[in-house]
Amino acid sequence: MNDVVIRPLRFTADVGAMRGFLETLGLAPRILGRHGSWVDLVAGDGMVALHDAESSSTGGKHGDTRLSFETHGIDRLKERLVAAGHEDATTWDEAYGRVLSVTAPGGLVIWIDERSEDLYGYKLHQTPPDPRLTVSPHLSGAVEDWKPFLEFLGVRQPVTFDQAGDFAVRLELRTTEPLADVTDRLQAAGYTAELVQGTIEITDPDGQPVRVHA
Template structure:
């Protein structure tokens, strides 16, 4: 299953987290390490959506996607359709696929986190 998973880069993770909680989101995964004065990552989940809060010195938002489908299968399907730049990258937090959409914009699909080393799943 794939779902939209926008990411919000913010210098005020704590404030954004409280705001999203007021909207009905709940913290699901948080980073173990802290980058004063804020956490560095909080994955917030709603009824049918996810939003990631990422500590940064800027305020930006991006539409991203989150999937439990193997990235290799998605990559093969995209490449068969002519999106030859679809590539998988292994990041410290997990893997992602990046591809250029028909409008020339970068699209990122994150593999749903399975290894939570360095992170804490919130009950």
């Protein structure tokens, strides 16, 4: 079974502001792109990536959140996908490394980056993340096939689903830290955060809703 990490990708007009917000939550930057247009941050379990919306080559708009993934050994994963009937699974080389694409349930094409020791000129940070924190995105408008598809890929992180509306990704996290402490830290840093029935509801710097669960 491949160890595939689900990595919500946020397109933003202010990478620095979103990075500061996620660091306040407890994520730590791992890889910084050239000119500050890209950064991925790690939690105790899971990742979040930030991409400058203005320089997006895929039409990413400010505030959009998409699904992306990372894993070791995309060739082996491609073989498993093709054997399971995903014949469009394709690998190729990008400027930052190798990528696998495949059509997921509902016709959405996803990209899975291959984890590599070669940083291709990117800058590596090694600040440890908060081990209590897990990235657990929420998928709206997700068809029932999404859960078994993610299990087939080897995604270990918790993902929640609902069938309402069009497909959309919302950034959500889980923590074993007391939620009152997280709320106080966010409010002290100037973020709009409220503890409501066991969940922190936050408005992030992009104006998007983010939730943190116990």
